[in-house]
Amino acid sequence: MAYFPKNKIKTNLYTRGQEFIFLTTKENYTGYYHKLYNGKFFTGKTPNDPNPAELISLIRSSNQINSDAAIQTNPGFYPLAPTSQDYKNGEYTRYFIIKRNEPIFSEISKKEYDKYKNKQPNVYWRLYRPFSLFWVLTGDITQVAKTNKNVTELIEQREQAFGLSLYLKEDWIQYYKEKP
Numbered sequence: 001m002a003y004f005p006k007n008k009i010k011t012n013l014y015t016r017g018q019e020f021i022f023l024t025t026k027e028n029y030t031g032y033y034h035k036l037y038n039g040k041f042f043t044g045k046t047p048n049d050p051n052p053a054e055l056i057s058l059i060r061s062s063n064q065i066n067s068d069a070a071i072q073t074n075p076g077f078y079p080l081a082p083t084s085q086d087y088k089n090g091e092y093t094r095y096f097i098i099k100r101n102e103p104i105f106s107e108i109s110k111k112e113y114d115k116y117k118n119k120q121p122n123v124y125w126r127l128y129r130p131f132s133l134f135w136v137l138t139g140d141i142t143q144v145a146k147t148n149k150n151v152t153e154l155i156e157q158r159e160q161a162f163g164l165s166l167y168l169k170e171d172w173i174q175y176y177k178e179k180p
Contacts, residue, residue, distance in 0.1 A: 009035065015033060019058055020055040023055065079109075080109050081175070087138060091136050095110055095131075105167040133164075135175070136148055137175055145173050
């Protein structure tokens with residue numbers, strides 16, 4: 001392993017899961033990790049641990065989110081909350097983008113989604129790929145959770161959007177409301 005000065009790495013970090021996936025397998029990682037000066041993450045407490053594997057972060061830092069909001073061409077986090085009409089319909093569509101070369105997601109508005117879909121010059125459409133997700137809002141809570149989970153897993157496969165379930169924190173009843 002290459003030598004790194006102590007001020008260039010953060011060691012002895014730990015994750016309980018839902019923060020990182022393996023670069024190669026896209027599986028969730030739980031355990032010790034370290035961060036290099038270049039922003040890359042690896043398994044093990046230090047670079048000297050045997051067989052370090054590269055990790056991909058599923059969590060965007062507040063600095064990234066703030067800088068994204070300041071620069072119009074970068075994707076931000078603009079989720080579209082369900083409307084009262086969506087609840088009457090019992091469903092709505094959620095919009096996302098994924099970075100083309102790594103599993104970094106952002107939930108975006110329909111307006112932003114259309115910009116990426118139409119490859120408008122004021123967005124980084126070459127770096128990010130848009131996709132949408134059907135989301136059930138009402139009904140039997142068990143069935144709602146099952147449907148949203150199945151649709152998410154289908155989108156992960158179809159859109160090559162591995163890690164979407166983890167990005168959504170596997171909260172299959174997010175926005176759920178019982179019908180009166």
